[in-house]
Every structure is written in structure tokens, then in C-alpha cells.
Amino acid sequence: MTTIRTRTHRWMLERGLDTVFGNPGSNELPFLRDLPEGIRYVLGLHEGVVVGMADGYAQATGRPALVNLHSASGTGNAMGALTNACNSHTPLVVTAGQQVRATIGPEPMLANVSAPSLTTPLTKWAGEPLCAQDVPRMLDQALWEATTGSRGPTYVSVPYDDWDRESADNDDFLLPRRVVEGLRLPPEHLREIAGRLGAARRPGLVLGSEVDAVGANAACRDLAELLGADVWVAPSPYRLPFPNRHPLFRGVLPASERGVRAALDGCDVVLVLGAPVFRYHQYEPDRYLSDGTVLLHVTEDPQEAARAPFGISYVAGLTATARALVDALAEQRGGTRPAPAVAWTVPPAAPEPVDGVFHPGAVFEVLRGTAAAETAYVVESTSTNGDFWRHMDLREPGSYFWPASGGLGFGLPAAVGVKLARPDRPVVAVVGDGSANYGITALWTAAQYRVPVVFVILKNGTYGALRWFSGMLGTGEVPGLDVPGIDFLSIARGYGVPAAAAGTAEELAELVRQGLAADGPTLVEVRTELTTP
Ligand SMILES: Cc1ncc(C[n+]2csc(CCOP(=O)(O)OP(=O)(O)O)c2C)c(N)n1
Ligand SMILES: [Mg+2]
Numbered sequence: 001m002t003t004i005r006t007r008t009h010r011w012m013l014e015r016g017l018d019t020v021f022g023n024p025g026s027n028e029l030p031f032l033r034d035l036p037e038g039i040r041y042v043l044g045l046h047e048g049v050v051v052g053m054a055d056g057y058a059q060a061t062g063r064p065a066l067v068n069l070h071s072a073s074g075t076g077n078a079m080g081a082l083t084n085a086c087n088s089h090t091p092l093v094v095t096a097g098q099q100v101r102a103t104i105g106p107e108p109m110l111a112n113v114s115a116p117s118l119t120t121p122l123t124k125w126a127g128e129p130l131c132a133q134d135v136p137r138m139l140d141q142a143l144w145e146a147t148t149g150s151r152g153p154t155y156v157s158v159p160y161d162d163w164d165r166e167s168a169d170n171d172d173f174l175l176p177r178r179v180v181e182g183l184r185l186p187p188e189h190l191r192e193i194a195g196r197l198g199a200a201r202r203p204g205l206v207l208g209s210e211v212d213a214v215g216a217n218a219a220c221r222d223l224a225e226l227l228g229a230d231v232w233v234a235p236s237p238y239r240l241p242f243p244n245r246h247p248l249f250r251g252v253l254p255a256s257e258r259g260v261r262a263a264l265d266g267c268d269v270v271l272v273l274g275a276p277v278f279r280y281h282q283y284e285p286d287r288y289l290s291d292g293t294v295l296l297h298v299t300e301d302p303q304e305a306a307r308a309p310f311g312i313s314y315v316a317g318l319t320a321t322a323r324a325l326v327d328a329l330a331e332q333r334g335g336t337r338p339a340p341a342v343a344w345t346v347p348p349a350a351p352e353p354v355d356g357v358f359h360p361g362a363v364f365e366v367l368r369g370t371a372a373a374e375t376a377y378v379v380e381s382t383s384t385n386g387d388f389w390r391h392m393d394l395r396e397p398g399s400y401f402w403p404a405s406g407g408l409g410f411g412l413p414a415a416v417g418v419k420l421a422r423p424d425r426p427v428v429a430v431v432g433d434g435s436a437n438y439g440i441t442a443l444w445t446a447a448q449y450r451v452p453v454v455f456v457i458l459k460n461g462t463y464g465a466l467r468w469f470s471g472m473l474g475t476g477e478v479p480g481l482d483v484p485g486i487d488f489l490s491i492a493r494g495y496g497v498p499a500a501a502a503g504t505a506e507e508l509a510e511l512v513r514q515g516l517a518a519d520g521p522t523l524v525e526v527r528t529e530l531t532t533p
Contacts, residue, residue, distance in 0.1 A: 001166045002167050004167050005033065005163040006034075006167070007136045007174075011139065013036065013039065015143060017065070019039070020039060021051070021065060021417075022042070022044070022050060023050050023070060025070030025073075025097065025110065026110065026160075027070060027071050028068055028096075028097035029097075029160070030097075030160045030164065031068065032068070042449060043445065044442065045445070047081070049409070049441050049445070050081075051067055051082060051085060051413075052409060052410050052413025052439055054090075054092055055081065055090045055410065055414055056401060056416065056417025058085075059090055059213065059414075059421075060376065060398060061421040061422075063091070064091035064146050066095065067092055067093065067095065068095050069094060069095070069096045071099070071110050072118060074096060075094075076118075079122060080408075080438075081410065081413075082094070082153055084407050084410050085122075087404035087405040088238050088239075089152050091153070092152075092154070093143050096115065096156075099160070100160060101132075116155070123154050124152040125141075126156070128159075129158065132161075133171075135158055142154040142155070144179045150300065150303055150304070183320065185316040185320075190324050193271070193298075193314070193321075196294065197229075197271060197325065198328075199269075203228075203268070204230045204264055204267035204270040205272075205273065206272040207231060207232070207273055208274035208275020209234070209237045210301075211239075216241075217242070218397075219319050219322035219326065220242065220322050221242065222323075222326045224248050226329050227329065228248070229271075230248060230250045230267065231246070231249050232250050232252065232253045234252075234279070235253045235260070236255050237252060239400055243394060244389055245344045245346075245347070245395070251263075254282070255282050256280055257280055257285055257287075257288060258285070258286040259282075259284065260280070265293070266290075268294065270293060272297045272298070273318055275299070276304045276308065277297050277304075277309070277311050282472070288309065288310045294312075296314070297313040298313075298321050298322075299314075299315060299316075299318075300315065300316070301315075302315050344393075347392070347393060348390060350391060352505070356504070357528065359529055361390065364384075364388055366512065367392070368391060368393055369509065370512045371512060373393075374399075374425055375425065376398055376427045377392070377399060377401070378402075378410075378411055378427065379429075380403055380411025380430070382533065383468060383531060384464070384528070386533050401414055408438045408439075409438030411429050411430075411439060412439040412446075412455060413439045415427055415428075415446075415453045416442050416453060427452075429454070432457075433460065433461065433486060434462070434464075436457055440495075443491070443495040443496075446497060446520070447496030447520065452516075452519055454515035454516055454521075454524065455524070456524050457488045457523065457525045457526065458528045460527075460529065461482060463482070464531070489525055492523035497523050498521075499522070500523075500524060500525070501527075502524055502526050512524065
């Protein structure tokens, strides 16, 4: 007899789900029993960290990852991390162990009551099989739900007595199954977009994080260079869709109606690729666009298209559309293409550290000069983000990861996940002294699995971004904004991660160099001054 467990383990191997990020309880043990060779289990000590690691891993591989959580309580602990995965369209299949089928009705301890609704609306699909034989099929459904259309996390709750039951013969049909997606715009719509862009006096491109997530970077860059368009990154980016020192780069759009309108003012045609229109996060109401600006929008997410308050949205593959537009525009121009612009911008000089306290820009200047060009940065230092974009020189796809919903607790775990996914790339986590605490136990996983991430903690003693926000909102001094007295060196060592503090640019550079050359994680603590985002 082939058990549901064996079928599922084979299915995982066949589908490339060879890494399980989890934190177990009694309900999950029967699933974990006899995990075959070829499947590795990565233990996180808190479920927010488990999902954060899986999120970084899935984003950096571009492939779905499997998560295993403990019933309702483990799932509950993971909900903050799921807000990020949901916003970044990260394909995760999140599973949770359920109590024995026959006992769930009276709601015993560890029952996951109404499991499929627990993660709503953070998962794009959720289910609990009505019988044991449906477990493998439902997991496969969860995988395709996570990876097709608008991608995102899905959730499946499985009673733990299902795993030992006999699987159905018809499960033989499961492994050869495939879902193939092709999202190409019909030619008349491509002509319409290419016509408007080609005739534009001053075209603008707004590139979103999804450009990097689906690998449309090169196609979008070709499009920008062909048009000679100004390029912005859409507000609140969680990935880097365009090199930030490229001569056409105009910065990250401010996350407010007023800021976006002012930036796009003067463009007659704006094409948004791979972002919602728009994620306004600061309330500064204004007309969405100046008179004379037309906004076109290409997204792979039908819901993103549906909820946009203005513009003409096209639901289509980003790479295919950008490539097709490049071809159509090149043809319009008789096959000639201008030479790509070459004068990349030079980052500003940052002030020297004074008495061991760095301007955040000075930290980034050191990283820029020390870490290799293909380094992937996982950033969660909220008040210093403007400085990060100003001072870094990021050219490679997959260079930048940020918590997509703004939910803190992503930085440390996601960096571990990114490095597990991409051992070939250096990985540096840049994390604030407030943010680090939400995912601090990721240090333990990094130490135990020997994941060579360099964790740089920016220690300004406060929730800097909230200090700035309190100024914006005019709230005056409010409680709960400072985080003094945290010794990250002791904490890191306690979790098994070697740690040191840097007081000068030379010391920081040396510690980063050593960390990048090490075969395990390193934490570097840097005191920073409070700056505004
Ligand atoms: C889970 C969660 N809780 C609270 C917040 C609110 N929040 C936004 S920014 C911030 C401060 C983060 O401080 P730190 O990491 O030290 O960065 P700094 O702003 O000082 O650069 C907080 C608490 C949040 N975004 N997510
Ligand atoms: Mg801080």
C-alpha cells in the first residue's frame, strides 16, 4: 500500500519542493516522519521567522516553497509574515497539521477550527481536504493556485491521521499533471500601447517590484533606453526593478498622491509595469495626475488591475509585454535603436563617522565599496531607506528585498532564506535596531545551518521612522518610540553567531570583508545617527 505520506513526499520531490521551512508540533509529526533523502527541513524557532525565511527563499529562487506550521497557534504566529508574502506575491504553500479527523467537531486542544478561513485574506486560496484521499490532490491544487495567475501564498490544513491512510490509485495521474499559463496581449492592444508610447513627447516608465520578481528587468531596461524615458520605481518597492545609478533613473516615487502627481507632471504618457497603481502610504491627497498625463498599466495580477482607481490596465505577462513593445517600437522607428545611455550617476559622498556614530549613508558607502556588485541586500531599516537608495549602486536583478507589506520581522529571516536559495551570491542584511527584534531567532537558524549572511544592525536607539511620522502627523511626543539598552552582540553570540561592533569606516569594511569570506553568519553592530527617511 502507498500511504498518503509517501505520495506526498514523492509529489514534493517531483515538484521541486525540496526544502520545508517549519516549526513542528504533535499534529505535524506524522507528516515529517520518513522524510526522504533529498528533502531538507529548515527549522525556525518562531513561525514569523519560518515564513520570513520561506518568503526570502521563494523570492530568490523564483520558485514556490513549502512551509509547515503547527495548527492554528503556529499559523497565528505567522500571520504578520504572511502580510508580506501576500503583498510580494510570493508563491508559498503553507501547510498546518490538524487534529485527528474524528475529533475535530468538539474542538479539542490543537484543533484548527474553520482552518480554511483562518488565513483569509492573506492567502489567495485555502482548503482542508474533506477526506484523506484528497490530500495529495489538494496540495497540488494549492501549489498551482500559488503559482498561476496572481501568485501568492496558499494554505492547506491536514488532519494528522490522514498521513498513514492508503492513497487512491488515481493519484498516479497527479505527478504528470501540469498547468501552463500564457499571458500575451492581443496584437491590437500591443499596437495601442506602442502607438501611444511612440507618439509621446515625454514618456515615463514606472517600474514595480514584480519586474524583478518575474525577471523582466532586461526587457524593461531595453524599453526605457529605446524610449529615452524617465524611469521611476513605484512607491514602497520590495525589489529592485531597475539599476539605481542608471542615467534614466529618477528615483523611487513618493508614496503619496501629491508626490506621485508632482513627479509625473510633464510626462504625457506614463506606463506602469509590475506595480499596483499606486500604493499610497502617506496621506497627502491630490488629483491623481496632472491634466495631459495618460496612464497605462501592465500587471500580471487581475485584482491589481481591477482595483486601480485610474488608468488603462492591461493584464498580461510583464516580460512578454515589455519585449513585444521593444520590438514594436523598434519597428516603428525603422529598426534603429539609440545607443544606450552610459553616464551612470555617481553616489554622493557621505559624512565621516563622528565618535563612532555613523550617518547611515556612511554605512552604505562602506557596503558599496566592500561587498561585490552581485551582493543581494535584504533591507529592513525604515528611517534610512532613502539614504540606502541614494548611496548604493545596485545593478543586478535580485539585489534588493524589503518587507512588502511593511510588516517588520522580515529582514533577518528573509536574508537567511535568500542565502539558502542563492549560495552563489553574497547576502547582506541591513536591519534597524527596532526591526531586528521581530525576527531575531533567525540568527539561531543561520548559526545552526551555517548560512553565511552578514547581518548589519543599524543602532540608533529608536523607532526612527515613527519619530519622523509623529512629526508628519503632528502628534508630538508619544510613548513607545525608543529602544535603548539592546546589546545585539550578546544576543547574537547567545544564538551562536559571532558578532562585533564597528566604530570607524575602516573597521566596518574589515568586518564586512571577513563576514563575507566566512562559512557561517556574522553580525556587525553599528551605531547610527537618526536621519529622516
Ligand atoms: C510588525 C510591525 N510592527 C510595528 C510596525 C511599526 N513600525 C514601522 S517602522 C518602525 C520602526 C523600526 O525601527 P528600526 O528598525 O530601528 O528602524 P529605524 O526607523 O530606526 O531606521 C515600527 C515599529 C511595523 N511596521 N510592523
Ligand atoms: Mg532604529
